[in-house]
Amino acid sequence: MTAMLLYCLVPLFWLVVNASKTQDNLYNSFAFWFSGPFALFDNIGQVLVHDDGIFVRWLLNTLMYVVVGAGGATILAALAGYGLAKYKFPGRRAVFAIILGALAIPGSVLAVPQFLLFSGIGITNTPWSVIIPSMVSAFGLYLVWAYAAQSIPDELMEAARIDGAGEIRIFFSISLRQLAPALITVLMFAVVATWNNYFLPLIMLSDPKWYPLTLGLNQWAAQASSIGGQAIPNLVITGSLLTVIPISAAFLYLQRYWQSGLSAGSVK
DSSP states (O other): OHHHHHHHHHHHHHHHHHHTSOHHHHHSSOTTSOOSSOOHHHHHHHHHHHHHHHHHHHHHHHHHIIIIIIHHHHHHHHHHHHHHHHOOOTTHHHHHHHHHHHHTSOHHHHHHHHHHHHHHHTOTTSTHHHHHHHTOOHHHHHHHHHHHHHHSOHHHHHHHHHTTOOHHHHIIIIIHHHTHHHHHHHHHHHHHHHHTOOHHHHHHOOOGGGOOHHHHHHHHHHGGGSTTOOOOHHHHHHHHHHHHHHHHHHHHHHHHHHHHHHHTTSOO
């Protein structure tokens, strides 16, 4: 546990330390300790106004991709996973086999076919080219399916039907509450995956105004190696720190609901 803690916290500590340095002090001081004037707030101000405030646009883009993409992935996983777990229909086993097969396929393998498909229908270089693939989560669907099959008794659903409840009411009033821990888990993984997504936007997007933070910060870092480009390592490091903070806060916030859901009913 100590080794894993150091593995996770040392890079974050490096970010905090170096985000507080001026560009000159980055190369003239020890990388793992503070040195020179404390320039964190000055660096943050420069990040927010650099290149006409494009960082704020990238942040809003990323939030849009996360809210629509990860939220949509959670909703679709809840509906499809619940349907597969609790209803019998022709082709159910085939659908389940396809889902298991999708879990074994890396996302990078599908990126080029997705690009050709989206290019054919004219939605490349638009937010939809990033949002639509983000809304499909084979892992999330499988997780909800497995959880629903064990946590929602068929007898409970039958009792609700006898009392006159329809299938939609059963899902939203009874089943959805039972699925809360699984849905929080799916949402956590979907949010982290969408926030950190780099390869898919790299292929789909060519206009910087639609970049997420991952792609935008990489563009800033690449300026140092381009002809006539301006090296701004202090802004790249500070921007990376600002990028880490929201996703860490979201993860910690959602985690408490996940833990409380798993422990609910364990003690009488």
